[in-house]
Amino acid sequence: MKIKTLFLCAGFTQSITDPFACKRAGGFCRHSCHPHFISIGIxxxxxxxxxxxxxxSGCHKTDIIV
Known part of the structure; x- marks a missing residue:
């Protein structure tokens, strides 16, 4: 018996195709994304x-023990 697992990230269960969906996913609309930003939809x-x-960075204040 095979078990298939599907991992979904919150906010990305449906494609982003309008400004309202973009805003709900934490994004904003631009003609092109700045290099420090990624395109998550249209x-x-x-x-x-x-x-x-x-x-x-992989190193957090709580990870450091003195």
Whole structure:
């Protein structure tokens, strides 16, 4: 018996195809996304839905023990 697992990220269960869906997903509409942002969908014919890239350093204050 095979078990299939589907992992879904919150806010990305449906495609982003309008400004309202873009805003709900934490994005904003622009003609092109700045290099520090990624395109997560579209807002219309000529606009992309952009959102900030989340980059983690991998080291947090709570990880440091003195």
């Amino acid at each position: 807002c219309g014919i000529v606009q992309s839905c952009c959102r900030r890239r989340w980059v983690s």
